[in-house]
Amino acid sequence: MPRRAWVIAGTAVGLGLAVLAAGLSLAGYDAGAALAALWTGAFGSWYAFTSATLVRAVPLILIGLGIALGFRAGVFNIGAEGQFYAGAIAATWVGLHVGAMPAALAISAVWSAALLAGACWVAVPVGLRMRYGVLEVISTLLLNFVAEALVSFVVQGPLQERQGIYPQSDPIALSARLPFIPGTRLHVGLFLALGCAGVLWYLFARTRWGFNLRAVGAGPRAAEVSGRIDSRRVTAQALLASGAIAGLAGGVEVTGVSYALYQNLSPGYGFTAIAVALLARLHPLGVVAAGLLFGALEAGAGAMQRDAGVPAVAVSVVEAVVLLVVVIAAAGVQRIGLVGAARARRRAA
Amino acid sequence: MSGLEELTAGFLAAAVRVATPLLLAATGETVTERAGVINLGIEGMMLAGALAAALGASAAGPWTGVLVGIGAGTALALVFAAVVVGARGDQIITGTAVTLGAVGLTGMVYRQAYGTAGAGLNLPTLAALPVPGLREIPLIGPALFDQPAPTYIAIVALPIVWWCLFRTRAGLMLRATGESQAMARAAGVRTGLVRAVATLIGGAFAGLAGATLVLAQVGTFAEKMTAGRGFIAIAIVVLGRWHPAGVGLAALLFGAATALQFLFQTLGWDVPYQLFLMLPYGLTLLALAGLVGRVRPPADLGRG
Numbered sequence: 001m002p003r004r005a006w007v008i009a010g011t012a013v014g015l016g017l018a019v020l021a022a023g024l025s026l027a028g029y030d031a032g033a034a035l036a037a038l039w040t041g042a043f044g045s046w047y048a049f050t051s052a053t054l055v056r057a058v059p060l061i062l063i064g065l066g067i068a069l070g071f072r073a074g075v076f077n078i079g080a081e082g083q084f085y086a087g088a089i090a091a092t093w094v095g096l097h098v099g100a101m102p103a104a105l106a107i108s109a110v111w112s113a114a115l116l117a118g119a120c121w122v123a124v125p126v127g128l129r130m131r132y133g134v135l136e137v138i139s140t141l142l143l144n145f146v147a148e149a150l151v152s153f154v155v156q157g158p159l160q161e162r163q164g165i166y167p168q169s170d171p172i173a174l175s176a177r178l179p180f181i182p183g184t185r186l187h188v189g190l191f192l193a194l195g196c197a198g199v200l201w202y203l204f205a206r207t208r209w210g211f212n213l214r215a216v217g218a219g220p221r222a223a224e225v226s227g228r229i230d231s232r233r234v235t236a237q238a239l240l241a242s243g244a245i246a247g248l249a250g251g252v253e254v255t256g257v258s259y260a261l262y263q264n265l266s267p268g269y270g271f272t273a274i275a276v277a278l279l280a281r282l283h284p285l286g287v288v289a290a291g292l293l294f295g296a297l298e299a300g301a302g303a304m305q306r307d308a309g310v311p312a313v314a315v316s317v318v319e320a321v322v323l324l325v326v327v328i329a330a331a332g333v334q335r336i337g338l339v340g341a342a343r344a345r346r347r348a349a
Numbered sequence: 350m351s352g353l354e355e356l357t358a359g360f361l362a363a364a365v366r367v368a369t370p371l372l373l374a375a376t377g378e379t380v381t382e383r384a385g386v387i388n389l390g391i392e393g394m395m396l397a398g399a400l401a402a403a404l405g406a407s408a409a410g411p412w413t414g415v416l417v418g419i420g421a422g423t424a425l426a427l428v429f430a431a432v433v434v435g436a437r438g439d440q441i442i443t444g445t446a447v448t449l450g451a452v453g454l455t456g457m458v459y460r461q462a463y464g465t466a467g468a469g470l471n472l473p474t475l476a477a478l479p480v481p482g483l484r485e486i487p488l489i490g491p492a493l494f495d496q497p498a499p500t501y502i503a504i505v506a507l508p509i510v511w512w513c514l515f516r517t518r519a520g521l522m523l524r525a526t527g528e529s530q531a532m533a534r535a536a537g538v539r540t541g542l543v544r545a546v547a548t549l550i551g552g553a554f555a556g557l558a559g560a561t562l563v564l565a566q567v568g569t570f571a572e573k574m575t576a577g578r579g580f581i582a583i584a585i586v587v588l589g590r591w592h593p594a595g596v597g598l599a600a601l602l603f604g605a606a607t608a609l610q611f612l613f614q615t616l617g618w619d620v621p622y623q624l625f626l627m628l629p630y631g632l633t634l635l636a637l638a639g640l641v642g643r644v645r646p647p648a649d650l651g652r653g
Contacts, residue, residue, distance in 0.1 A: 023454060027461045076441055124634070132638045137389075137441055138584055139637070142630045145577045149630075153623035274445060313456035313572065320450030327438035327446070 005281055012279060012325035013293065016318035023317055024310060034308040038315075041303020042296035051185035052302070055257060057295025059084070059249040059269045061193040064276035064287040065200050066245030071282050072204065073238030074217040079125065079140025080246040081270025082147035083118040087250025089154055090117030092261035095172030095254060096159075106175040111251045118247015119240050121147065126239050130232060136239060144270070152263055159261060168262035178256040187256030193291070196245065200284040213238055246270065267298060267312070275319045278326045294319070354488065360605075360612045361492035365500060366566060368604025370395070370558040372503045374582035375589065375596050376510055377554020382586055383514060384547035385527035385649040389444025390429045391555040392579025393451025394422040398559025400455045403472060403570035404462060406563070411475045415499075415560045422556020423549055425451060430548040434541050440651050448579070456572055463570075475499065475565045497565035499557065506554075511593040523547055527647030555579065577630075584633040591646060599636075603629050 024031040098106035125139035178187035204210040215223040220231040280286030301312035401421035406414025480494040514520040525533040589595030610625035
């Protein structure tokens, strides 16, 4: 990343934490104790770093990559939360039925189902945009609520655990659970996230498809006229891929962390990942770093709630400030690809 | 009254009650979007308005709550306007940020003000104000004329907003800004100011909508209690074709979709309640697919 990007990122995060501290003091909390708990919960020990921070970074990196992919092509996927849940539902359903398979096969089956479910969930907004010109901003957003209601339904209906008492599914088969890195509760899904980041970096930087994607994001008309790129097709592909990755993240969460489906499985990963992608300036390797940072914030939020009595949801203030700073900085230089996004939105409208 | 008539009247009354906060938020968002600004932050502004209303009401009565709620919505809209109009930031991301920030802030304040036990049940609320005479009209009487004050405010606001938008010079300037900022500026309109004011109006309505939710509908505050109503309001604006009359009908449609749940419960039909949670969203998507091709948003909507 260029130096300017580091300055913006540093300012954004520093200001976010400062606003959080100020807000906590004003609301009457012990801000010092809260921030200390935040730090300890995220980086206080090797165990906290691996089993809290990195575990939460995995879905953020994956979803963040998907969102960055969409943004690069000028599409706004703010429905990653819903796609994550669609993936989680599919993963749980398949995961309950793969007990007889060897682990590698079982995990592949579950992940494929999650990937597919995420893609199917976003296929609705893709279709609506292609066929009717409905803004994906609105359609993906609305489908989040449908997905949450669907989770609520299946965990009290078809996928409810056998006793029928708790609103959650039975645990998935042992063969579908991801192995841990020794001495931690960090599952090997981390390597999938890192691998995806590498693949995306390669696609963006070194392939024709990646070039087309960026060209469409920068200006769909120009891409069509001068590059003979079918921008509708590229846009649809980007949105589909974006949803598929978010779905996969849901599958990884079920196979690596929760082993079961329940409501509020995601503490808003789909929204936090927007901040991840933007803070990273849509760069895949930057997404890894930003995902780590926000993973730490999520991990620390839990500790803050336990040890300092501050509701975990308070950290969304940091996310909000980060987004605002990045947006203001981007408006100054208009270099982040959002220009293309806005332009594409107008075309769709 | 016969059984069927009673059932229908109850259904309509519930539909209007549920539609009221949606309609208020959507009315404000119509003004905002007509000026070319799409404000995803109204979800957060509603939430802030809801908490502020609860705090204000328990301190000094329900009407103070309403005013504080409006103030909270407007204050957040000021932040949004500063970034979007002042710094020319992206509207979608700024709106998302404002909503996220409101979720965090209300979470913090709520826990501190009410503890983990939650807001007390003895929150003073806005009682129904029956209109003598009109209330006795069969079917629609109880629905339209036996409601708390915010419903009347919402109904009265619609024609006023229509008149301001389409029959005044200020409204013309506002719509011109939404259609083409450059042209409006060339004609001497201070487009930045227009957009900022339109955003603040939207925020005030969103705050009122949140206050209505707490003080006239639910009777208490809960974390994230708006549950996407702000986003639904945005869908209602699209569905209502950016016109106050359409927005009124669209809001009523949403109210009816939710009120079906109560109707089915009364009838004893066993349908999973989650279906009703999904219904308004599914309905919106369907309606958007059917409508959007034939309607045109303000041409400069979303443009910095």
